[in-house]
Amino acid sequence: MPPAKTDPYMYQTGSAQWIGTRELQNDVVYISNPDPQKGLVVAIADGIGLDQAARKAAGLAISTLREDYEHMASAPDISDQVLRMIGKAQKSVLEWNRSLLSRGELTTGATMACMLIREGRAGIASVGNVRTFLVRSGRILQLNRDHLLNLQEEMSSILAGEVPEIEAKMAMMVTAYIGMEGLKDVDFLQEPVRLQTDDCLLMMSSGLYGVLEEEELIKLAGTGPPGPAAIRVMDQVRRLQGESQSNASLVIVRVSR
Amino acid sequence: MSELLIRMSADTNIGKREDQEDSVNASRPEIQQDVGVLCVVSDGVGGLKNGKEASQLVVDTMVSTFYKSSIGDTPEQILLRGAALAQEAVRGIQKKPGECGATLVAALIRQGRCSFLSIGDSRIYLYRGGSLVLLTRSQNRARRLDVQIGLGYMPEGARTDNKRDALTGYVGMEKLSQADRSSHSFSVGPGDRIALMTDGVFGTLTEDEITEIMGLPEEEVACTMIDRTVEKGNPYQDNCTVAVMDCTLAETEEGGS
Numbered sequence: 052m053p054p055a056k057t058d059p060y061m062y063q064t065g066s067a068q069w070i071g072t073r074e075l076q077n078d079v080v081y082i083s084n085p086d087p088q089k090g091l092v093v094a095i096a097d098g099i100g101l102d103q104a105a106r107k108a109a110g111l112a113i114s115t116l117r118e119d120y121e122h123m124a125s126a127p128d129i130s131d132q133v134l135r136m137i138g139k140a141q142k143s144v145l146e147w148n149r150s151l152l153s154r155g156e157l158t159t160g161a162t163m164a165c166m167l168i169r170e171g172r173a174g175i176a177s178v179g180n181v182r183t184f185l186v187r188s189g190r191i192l193q194l195n196r197d198h199l200l201n202l203q204e205e206m207s208s209i210l211a212g213e214v215p216e217i218e219a220k221m222a223m224m225v226t227a228y229i230g231m232e233g234l235k236d237v238d239f240l241q242e243p244v245r246l247q248t249d250d251c252l253l254m255m256s257s258g259l260y261g262v263l264e265e266e267e268l269i270k271l272a273g274t275g276p277p278g279p280a281a282i283r284v285m286d287q288v289r290r291l292q293g294e295s296q297s298n299a300s301l302v303i304v305r306v307s308r
Numbered sequence: 309m310s311e312l313l314i315r316m317s318a319d320t321n322i323g324k325r326e327d328q329e330d331s332v333n334a335s336r337p338e339i340q341q342d343v344g345v346l347c348v349v350s351d352g353v354g355g356l357k358n359g360k361e362a363s364q365l366v367v368d369t370m371v372s373t374f375y376k377s378s379i380g381d382t383p384e385q386i387l388l389r390g391a392a393l394a395q396e397a398v399r400g401i402q403k404k405p406g407e408c409g410a411t412l413v414a415a416l417i418r419q420g421r422c423s424f425l426s427i428g429d430s431r432i433y434l435y436r437g438g439s440l441v442l443l444t445r446s447q448n449r450a451r452r453l454d455v456q457i458g459l460g461y462m463p464e465g466a467r468t469d470n471k472r473d474a475l476t477g478y479v480g481m482e483k484l485s486q487a488d489r490s491s492h493s494f495s496v497g498p499g500d501r502i503a504l505m506t507d508g509v510f511g512t513l514t515e516d517e518i519t520e521i522m523g524l525p526e527e528e529v530a531c532t533m534i535d536r537t538v539e540k541g542n543p544y545q546d547n548c549t550v551a552v553m554d555c556t557l558a559e560t561e562e563g564g565s
């Protein structure tokens with residue numbers, strides 16, 4: 052891919068998806084072309100549920116986000132822009148949900164993460180548990196939050212001696228999603244991450260969680276061209292497939308000079 | 309055989325204020341191989357009473373909670389319980405609800421993995437591979453406005469709200485509902501550094517300056533950070549405090565046969 056005019060870095064991308072043991076693939080992935088003015092956008096939406104409606108919710112979220120990015124004339128602040136794209140996705144899926152409700156049908160939604168990379172920085176906004184990571188110096192760091200903390204509830208529980216299994220709960224629950232009425236819990240990076248050569252950014256849906264050990268993920272995803280790397284990761288997930296393997300999606304962005 | 313050793317240092321300055329309302333505390337480093345190491349920084353909320361007393365209660369409560377924790381407690385449980393007890397302690401010295409308060413940033417490293425928790429607008433950074441990553445999210449009006457504008461709930465003009473810096477979460481707040489914490493612990497290794505700091509530091513130094521200082525020899529980082537902050541000569545310089553957790557390898561003796 053050609054380097055951006057005002058960006059000191061080049062960004063190579065690769066992706067892989069697997070339906071798992073599900074009947075439908077309800078993850079939708081978007082990777083834009085890198086635009087020197089607008090930057091590179093990567094997004095994953097993971098439809099909630101197992102039916103066609105879940106797929107449609109994820110698809111609608113991504114298509115709305117894509118349209119907003121492609122028609123954007125100027126290049127606003129990175130954080131403002133990712134939030135706006137998430138906001139547009141939320142509005143379109145919510146409107147669709149309301150039309151479903153008016154017809155007496157069940158509503159649905161999607162968890163989603165969106166990353167914008169421009170001028171050597173990465174901004175991220177997310178709703179729900181699509182995860183983004185930075186692999187740097189051989190170690191991995193999750194950049195976004197799965198869920199925002201329900202502080203009152205968790206502090207009360209812990210003082211009552213209930214000792215909640217916080218991590219297990221967090222892994223299982225979706226407390227916010229695109230299409231949710233009254234959505235408030237949107238996570239975004241306080242400041243876009245400043246990137247450097249050899250950084251690797253990963254975005255993955257929940258089907259990949261807990262399948263690979265951290266060191267194995269770093270080894271498979273963190274080196275070499277991102278396209279084959281993403282396929283290597285997914286091949287290993289297939290080999291380790293559990294009895295109930297969710298849809299799995301992965302995007303890798305490699306940063307170079 | 310080599311094990312990870314966490315070396316801690318801290319420095320503070322009153323700035324141009326009449327009182328020093330920042331506090332810092334840490335667990336004893338000699339027990340870190342058994343139970344880990346905790347570092348805490350707190351900043352008394354401006355405009356409220358008894359800021360120093362509140363911030364000191366916060367850091368002391370966090371450390372005492374750490375010492376009283378059980379072997380089976382996870383770092384996330386320890387941090388959350390400490391925050392809950394700190395909230396009770398600060399509320400306990402109030403004559404009126406919410407009349408005093410303090411921020412809280414805490415990082416706990418155990419067996420090569422770091423977990424953190426934050427309430428308010430103090431910050432935690434990870435310095436890795438020569439670059440900074442801001443780990444925490446602030447609880448302030450600015451962040452709430454950014455989400456509401458992104459979701460389309462408020463117009464763009466709301467961004468210029470003159471109360472953007474007002475805290476929406478602090479320890480001692482009457483209805484404390486917001487905090488930030490790591491979704492999952494992350495691995496740390498030799499060369500990594502964690503910096504906890506109050507806004508008197510990052511409100512004065514640029515990201516480049518903080519990054520440059522974080523790359524200095526371990527024993528120079530904290531004092532240089534504060535010296536450079538004060539040297540900027542800001543006539544309204546706030547209290548400024550930084551604590552640094554440096555990860556390095558400790559050579560241990562080989563066991564005899």
